[in-house]
Amino acid sequence: MSSTTVLILSIIAAIIPTLLYILIIYWVDRYEKEPIWLLISAFLWGAIPSIAVAFVFNSVLSIPFYLLAGEGTGDALTASLIAPPVEESVKGIALLGILFFWRHEIDSILDGIIYGAMVGMGFAIVENVYYFVNVFNEGGVEAWSVNIFMRAVVFGLNHALFTSMTGLGIAIARMTKNQALKFIAPVGGWMAGVFLHFVHNASVSFGELLCIVALIFDWGGVLLIFGIMVWAVLQERNWIRVYLADEVAVGTLTAVQYEIACSGRKRVRYIWSQLSSGGFGEFRHATRFFHRCSELAYKKHHITLFHDDEKSVELAHELRGEITSLGENLA
Incomplete structure (x- = not known):
């Protein structure tokens, strides 16, 4: 195969599983989807600035290892001791940015995990293409195929896992x-991500048998994280049930709207029925309505935690008005 063909196939091999992972993560976030633009921004941070900055720091900080231990051992030491803290720190900058500038978008621990996973996915997709091409150049088609399977499938969620630990800490x-x-x-989450990253890199760098250790820690x-995500979804559903109940009494929601809002399955069924009966406009209208319902429940929960949060009180008031207006025009 030509170098151009290898590059194109490597990009496709990196994109397809990553896209599948992203769709699964997006599906899990069923009650209040995060803004697409912010998810894309997190992904791009992982794919471009994080890769570039990490490459520079990894290269500079690894020089002593290569001088003292040689190329082979230097590679292993760099992957084990330098790459984990450097890469998790650079990726974590995006999550700190979301916390400081768009903190209102973090309504539960699920949100932190999702943003962290998106940054990790962005980093992984570029790193995978780099390794796929290098492995083909060094070992041919067979080695290339094995590397694609291992990096994109067996260990395909690694960077999402590592950075989601930081995201979890930031959400807490x-x-x-x-x-x-x-x-x-946040520090504990970052340390957990660095530790898992270290265990993986050290295991695959210092012996084939140690790959079993990497598998145990990575998939464990x-x-x-998946268990925490499921728990968080159930917690969010409970918030919606509790905090929207009194909105029926004051007229923000009807009893039927409340019942649908409390069930992810009923929401999906209703929203798609609007698409088939009223077209894309009705679909968007219903989606926006139930998204705002979730936001109101989360804001009320936040007000319960932080009684002096005037911004959340103001947002809750605005959301009530918007929900009432959207609900009146709901088919």
Whole structure:
């Protein structure tokens, strides 16, 4: 194959599984989808600035290892000791940016995990293309095929896992009233991501048998994060049920609208029925209505936690007005 063909096929091999992972993560966030532009921004941060900055720091900081230990051991030491803290720090900058500038978009721990995963996916897709092409040039089609399977499938969620740990910590900091935890949680999440990254890189760098260790930690971490995501979705559903109940009494919602809002399955069924009966306009209208319902529930939960949060009180008032207006025009 020509170098151009290898590059194109490598890009496709990186994109297809990553797109599948993103769709699954987006589907899990069923009650209040994060803004598309912010998800794309997080992804692009991982794919462009993070890769570039990490490459520079990894290259500079690895020089002593290569001088003292040679190329082979230097590669392994760099991958194990330099890359994890450097890459998780650079990727984490995007999450800190979201916390400081768009903190109102972090309504639950699920949001932090999702933003972290998106940054990780962006980083992984570019890194995978780089390795796919290099492995083909060094080992041919067979080695290239194995590398694609291992990096994109077996370990395809790794960077999403590592950075979602930082995102989880940042979301906890956003949701807690404990001042010490506001500092400890992000640092702890970052350290967990660095540790998992270190275990993976060290395991695959220092021996084939140690790949079993990488599999255990990587997939154990993925299952842990997935379990937290499921728990967070159930928690969000409970918030909607609790905090929207009194909105029926004051006329913000009808009893039927409340019942649909409390069920992810009923929401999807209703929204798609609007698409088939009223077209894309009705579909968007219904989607916006239930999205605002979720936002109101989350804001009311936030007000319960932080009684002096005037911005959330103001947003809740605005959301009530918008929900009432949207509900009146709902087919």
